[in-house]
Amino acid sequence: MIIPAYNSMPELTACVTSAMEQTLGLDKIEIIAIDDGSTDGTGAELDRLARACPALRVVHQANSGGAGGPRNTGLDLATGDYVFFLDSDDYLGPDALRRMVAMADENGTDVVLGKMVSVGGRAVPTAAFRHNQPRTDVFSSDAYRTLGCWKLFRRSLIERLHLRFPPYRNCEDKPFTAAAYLNADGISVVADYDCYYVRNRRSGENLTLTAAALTHRMDGTRLCFQTVARYVEPGPRRDRIMRRHVEWELCGPLRALLPQENEQQARERFYPEFRSWALSYVTDGVFQQLSPPDRLLIHLLRADRYDDVMAVARNRKEDAGRGYLVDKGRVYWCHPYFRDPAKAVPDVCFDATDRLPVRTELAEAAWHGDGGVLRLSGHAYIEHVATAEPDTQLIVRRRGLAHPDIRLPVTARTRADLPGEGRYARAGFEVDVDLRTVAGGQPLGLGVWDLVLDVRAQGVSRTVRLRRTATGGDGSGTAPPERALGGRAAGQGQVLVRPFFTPHGGFSLHVRQAESALGRACRVTRTAWDPTARGQLIVSGFLTGQATSRPGAMTLRAEDTSGSVYEVPVRCSPDEDRDRILFTARLPVRRLRPGQWTIALRRQNEQAAVPPLDAVTGTHWFRARRLGRPYYATPLTRGREEVLVLRVAPVRLGAALRRRLGPRAVRRERRSHR
Template sequence: MRPLHLPHRNPTSSLASYRLTAREPTMSPAHPPRVSVIIPAYNSMPELTKCVTSVMEQTLGPDEIEIIAVDDGSTDGTGPELDRLARTCSHMRVVHQPNSGGAGGPRNTGLDLAGGDYVFFLDSDDYLGPDALRRMVAMADENRTDVVLGKMVSVGGRAVPTAVFSHNQPRTDIFSSAAYRTLGCWKLFRRSLVERLGLRFPPYRNCEDKPFTAAAYLNADGISVVADYDCYYSRNRQNGNNLTLTAADLVHRMDGTRLCFETVARYLEPGPRRDRIMRRHVEWELCGPLRALLPRESEQRAREYFYPQFRDWARSYVSDGLFRSLTPPDRLIVHLLRTDRFEDLMTVTRNAKEDAARGNVVDKGRVYWSHPFFRDPDKAVPDDCFDVTDRIPVHHELAEAAWTGDGDVLRLTGHARIESLGPLQPTTRLILRPHGFRHPDIPVPAAVGTAPQAGDDPATGFTVDVDLRTVDAGAPLGDGLWDAYLDVRAQGISRTVRLRTTSTDTDGRRATPPRRELNADVRPGEPATARPFFTAHGHFSLEVRRTDAGAASPVTDVAWDPSRRATLVVSGRLDDEAGGPRPTALRAEADRGSVREVPLRYARDDSRSFTARMPVGKWRPGRWTLTLRTDAPGRRLPVPVTRELSGTRWFRASRLGRPYYAKPLRNGPRGALMLRVAPIRLVAAVRRRLG
C-alpha cells in the first residue's frame, strides 16, 4: 500500500527555514531516546513554562526523553523562554522558524528531527502528569501497540474526551473501543508507524490533527489506553487565543474535514466497518458544524462555497446503512444535501434549536419527531428521516429488590416510562436473559400502576415477582448468570432496557438482597443458591449455582502444549479429604450446542492426579466453555480461568492453510474458562503489518 502523504505540507518545516539554538542534545546515536516530545509553540506565555518543565520532570528519566520545542514565529517572549529552558536541559533542542499559521507546521519540523522510538505531541498550553510518559511507554512496550492514549484531564473547563478512559485497555482497536471519538494528536505514536505511512500534518488552522490521527488509528497494530492515571492536562490559555477558539469558523474546518473523509475511504473498504468509523465524521465534522455554523455565513457564501462541499460529502460517503444509523436531525440534514435542497437546508439549520424541542407523534406503532417538515406534502421528506422509535429515551429505576417471606420469590419494584408516551401498558414485563450460555429469554409479567415510593407517579410504577421455582415455563430457574432487562411498553411502543438502579448509600454501594438457599423440595438432590447483585454500572443480575459448584476446583494447571500449539493441556489433582463426584472427562461445549470430550488420564502411580489433552484445531468458530464431566449424572465442574493462559494461533490444513486463533475469555458461566475460536482476518493482518 502506498504511503499516505497528507497534502500541502508546510514549506516552513524544511531544514532551510529554521535555526537551532546553540545547545544541541548530547544523546548518543547508540542510545536513542525512547520518546521524542514535540511541542509547537506560538505566543504561548505564560503557560509554556509549566508545559516544558512537566516533560523535564518525567519519571521516565531525562536519558529516555528528547524535547523538541518549535517556536513558530512568536512575538511575546516564547522564543527566549524556550532558549532559557534549553540551557537547563541537555536533552532539549529549540527550533525557531517563521510563523506558519497553525500547529501542523511546527509539529512537522519536530517530526523531521525526532529520533525516539515513540513521538508524543504536547501542546504548549497543556502539561503532563509526572508519570505519564513512563506509563504510556510501558503500555506500548508490553502490548506491542502502535498508539497509546493517556487519560486527559480538563483544567479550567476545557472539554476533554471521557468515554474511552473508563478503564485501562492494554490492547484494543477503533472498532472495539471509543478511541476514535478522540482524534486530537495528544497521544503516544510509534515513530516507525508514522514514518512508514509518511504521515505529516497539513497546514490547516483547525482540524489539522484529525486526518493524521485517523490515518495512524486505521493502520495501527493495536491501540492501548492508560485510564488509571491522569496523563494529560488540557487547559485554555489565559489570553483566550487557543487555536481551537480563534480558528473556529466554518472556513477553517473544511479542508480538514475533507481530508478526514478521504483518509477513512482510503483505508477501509465500503461496508459496516467503514460506516461505523465514517459515522463519527458525519456527525461531528459534517452535520454538527453545518447546523451550528452555516447560518452565520452570508447566503451567497453558504450557497456557493460551503454547500457544494457538504453536499458532495453526503453523497460520496454516507451509505444507506450509515444513513439509517444517524439521529433524525442528522438524517434530515443528509437527506436535504443528497436531494440538493439548499433553501430547505438553510431553513432547517436556522431553526435547529427551536425544532429540537418539539415533541413526538405516535402512529401505527412508530414514534416520529414532530418537525414542521414531517408529512408536509410540499416538502415530501420520507418518514424515515423523522423516526425516533428506537432512540426515544426510556427513564427507569429499580427502587427495591427483596425476597418475599421465606420462599423463593424475588420481588422487584421500580418505575419506568418512555419519554412523552404516558402511562405504562399492562404488557410491560421483565426479561431474564442468559449471560454467556444458550437458553431462551424468560419473560416475567409485571404489575403496573403501583407507586414504589412516596411521591412517585403510579402510572409509571411496576412490580415483578420472580418465583425461582416456576419462572421458566413452570420449571425452576436454571444454573447460570441471568441479566435482568425491562421491556417497557406504552401506546403500543416497546423499548427494552437493562434494568438498573442509580441510588447508592453514602459509601457508593447498592443494597442487594442476601444470597438465598433455594427450596430443596423443588430441586431434589441439587442444593443451590441464588445470588442477586448489581454490576459496577448499577445493572441488576441474578446468579443461580449449585451449592457445591463453588468448591475448590481440582484443576491445578491449564496451558497450551508447546509442541502442538492447538492442543490444550488441563492437569489437576483431587483433594485427599474431599468427597463428591469424581471427574472423568474434559468437556468443551460451544455456544451453538456442539460438544467435544476427551477422557481424563489418571496417573498409574497416583490415582488422584489427572491430565487431559484437548485438541482445538478443528473446532468451529465460536465460544467454547470448558468443564469437567463427573461420574455423577448431570454434574460438571468448571475449569477455572487462569491469568497465565494466553492465546494461541495455528494453521488449519483443511481450510487451505488459513490461520486461526483461540483466545481465553473471562466471563464464562459459573467462572468456567471460555475460549473464543475464530479465523484470523488476513487482509486486516497484512494491512497492519505492511501498511
C-alpha cells in the same frame, strides 16, 4: 514528547515542567519543544528551561500558522519508540507517560489513550474513558470519539504510514489520528488515572477558538472523509466510522456556522462541498444511525434544496422543542416540514423512535420469602411517550453464551412522583422472579445473567438495561445477598445466586455451583497450548487434602451450549516432595466442532472449573478433511464466573487477509484480479 508552542505564555511553564517531572524518568524521555515564531517570550522561556534539563531540546523556527508545522518538525527529529504530542496550553499528570508506555508494552498496542481532564470548563471526551481497556480497536470501543492527537503513538506506525500533519489551522490533527487509529495493531485506554489536563489559555488565543470559522475547517474535514474511505472497505464498519464525521464535521458545522457566512460564500463555496460529502459518504447505513435533525439536513442536501437547508439551520433552536407525535408504534419529531405536502420530506427523516431517552430506575431488589423469589420494583418510561397503555416486560438474558431470552410480564404501578405532569403516571413496575422455575419451569443455568427491560407504551418498544443510578461503586452493599437455591441434579451440590450491580449500575445475577469437594482440593496451575501439537490444550495442577488418598478417575471435560460433551482422561502421579497428587490432561480442541465450549475437570459426580489463566490466548490450526481450511480457538470472558470458555470456529479468510496485509494491500490485490 513533542510540544508545539506559539505565544504560549504563561501556560507554557507548567506544560513543560509537567513533562520534565514524569515518573518515567528523564533518562527515558526526549522532549522536543518547537518555538513556532513566538513574540511573547515563549522562546526565551523554553531556552531557560532547557538549560536545566538535558532531555529538553528546543527548536526555533519561523511561524507556520498552525500546530501541524511544529509537530512535523518534532516528528522529523524524534528517535524514541513512542511519540506523545503535548499542546503548550495543557499539562500531564506525573505518572501519565509511565502508565501509557507500560500499557503499550504489555499489550503490544500502537496507540494509547490517557484519560483527559477538563481544567476551567473546556470540554473533553468522556465516553472512551469509562474503564481501562488493555487492547481494543475503533470498531468495538468509543476511542474514535476523540480524534485529538494528545495520545501515545508507536513511532514505527507513524513512519510506516508516512504520517505528517497537514498545514491547516483547524482540524489538522483529526486526519492524522484517524489514519493512525485505522491502521493500528491495537488501541489501549488508561482510564483509572488522570493523564492529560486540557485548558483554555487566559488570553483566549487557543487555535480551536481563533480559527473556528468554516474557512479553517473545510480542508481538514475533507481529509477526514478521504482518510476513512482510503483505509476502511465499504460496509457496516465504515458506516460506524463515517457516522462520527457526518455528525461532528458535516452536520454540526453546517447547522451552526453556515448561516453565519455571507450569502455568496455560503451558496457558492461551502454549500456545494457539504452537499458533495452528503452524496459521497452518507450511505443508507449511516443515514439510519443519525438523529432526526441530521437526517433532515442530509435529505435536503442530497435533494439540492439550499434554501430549505438554510431555513432548517437558522431555526434549529426553535424547532428543537416542537415535541413528538406517536403514530402506529413510531415516534416522530413535529418539525414544520413533517408531513407538509409542499415540502414532501419522507417520514423517516423525522422518526425519533430509536433515539428517545429511556428513563429507568430500579428502586428495590430484594429476596421475597425464604425461597428463590427475587422481587424487583421501580419505574421505566420512554420520554415523550405517555404510559397510558404500558406493556413493559422483564428480560433475563445470558451473558457471553447463546441462550434464548427469558421474558416475564411486569405489573404496572401508579407513580405520582415522576416528571411530565402525569404523562408517565403508569411507569411504575413490580415483578417477582422465581429463580427456581424461571427458565420454563427450570432454574437458571450457570453463568452471568443480565436483567433487561423491554419498555413498552402505545405500541412503542425500547430495550434497555435494568439499572440503579446510584450504587456502592462495584455494587457491594447495595444488592441482595447471595442465596442458595438447592441442587440442580443428584450429586451436583447446591446452586448459588449472587445478585450484583455492574460499575455502571446494571443489575445482574451470577449463578454458580457451590464449590464441590473436588473444587476445594483441586488447584489448576497451568493452562497453555501444546507447542508440539497445534490445537491441543494442556491443563495441569495438583490435588491436596483427602483427595490425595483417593484421587479416583478424573477427566477433562468440554461441553458446548447444546449439551454435547467431549472428555479425555487426566493422568495423575504423586508429588514425591509434597503431600499432593500432580495431574495433567491434554484436550485436542482441534477435534471439537464449532461452538462455545466450557472446560472443567470432573470426577464421578463432582466438577471443578478450569480458570481462564492469562497464558491461554488464541490459537489456530488447519483441518485436512475440510480442504485445509484454518480454524481457531479463542477464550471468551463470562463476566464474574471464573471458568474457561473457548470459542471454536473457522477463520474468515477475507478478514484474516485484511488484518495481515492492511486495507491498501487488499485493494491492490482486488484490483489485480479484475
